[in-house]
Amino acid sequence: MPQDDQHQGEGRVQDAPPSPLSPYAPPQAVTLHINGADHALTIEPRVTLLDALREVIHLTGTKKGCDRGQCGACTVLVDGQRINACLTLAIMHEGREITTIEGLGQEGQPHPMQQAFMDCDGFQCGYCTPGQVCSAVALLDEVKARQASMLTDGDELAPGALSDAEIRERMSGNLCRCGAYPNIVKAIRSVVLREA
Missing domain, CATH: 1.10.150.120 ([2Fe-2S]-binding domain)
Structure with a gap:
């Protein structure tokens, strides 16, 4: 087999150009009304409501299941309507009434x-x-x-x-x-x- 045929294809595949860096999104001030209380946060605009609840406010009752809106483990109520918290951004819910599992009942008196x-x-x-x-x-x-x-x-x-x-x-x-x-x-x- 000629040497040229042996290395056929070598050098033809070019390295893919480096992907551009994600644009920087500076943190934004937002106040979320959750379970009857206001929570003043400074978060990146791309933080989901689910991650804000769990990672920032530490309301861990809402679960992260598939993180794709397919399982419903992250369901919360926004203005009385059920939504998947993993599919929506936290900053979109300023001024709205958010209820998590922790806000449905009271200590010793469940919903x-x-x-x-x-x-x-x-x-x-x-x-x-x-x-x-x-x-x-x-x-x-x-x-x-x-x-x-x-x-x-x-x-x-x-x-x-x-x-x-x-x-x-x-x-x-x-x-x-x-x-x-x-x-x-x-x-x-x-x-x-x-x-x-």
Whole structure:
């Protein structure tokens, strides 16, 4: 084999040009209203709400699961609506009411949904539970407002029409790797029945 053929291709692949450095984003002052209290922070604009909660404010009840908005472990409430905290920037929520799992109940007096999860064994390892509970609390407000889901027959939910299939549809953004779904549905149903 001629020497030129042996080294065919050598020197043809050029090193990729170095990637430009990320543009510097100076820290910004932001005040977040979380669980009824104001938190004045100075953070980079690209810090997610999840990282601000866990790493800066040290509210570690909200969990980092997939960090891609697929598992729901980081679900919190913003102005009563459930969101994935890993998919939103903290600075976007100044002036809004943020509620984490720590803000749902009080010491010795859990939120009815927290109590229902305990009473119905709606968890196993518990890692997804804070997000599940926050999502279930938002579900209660949706039911009170008679909001339709993909499974609702008609434009609004009829009183007393929240089936187990409806609950599962409304909770579909929250995954439980342990498979505690039947007890999660049972816990939610018990609170819905109490509040009906």
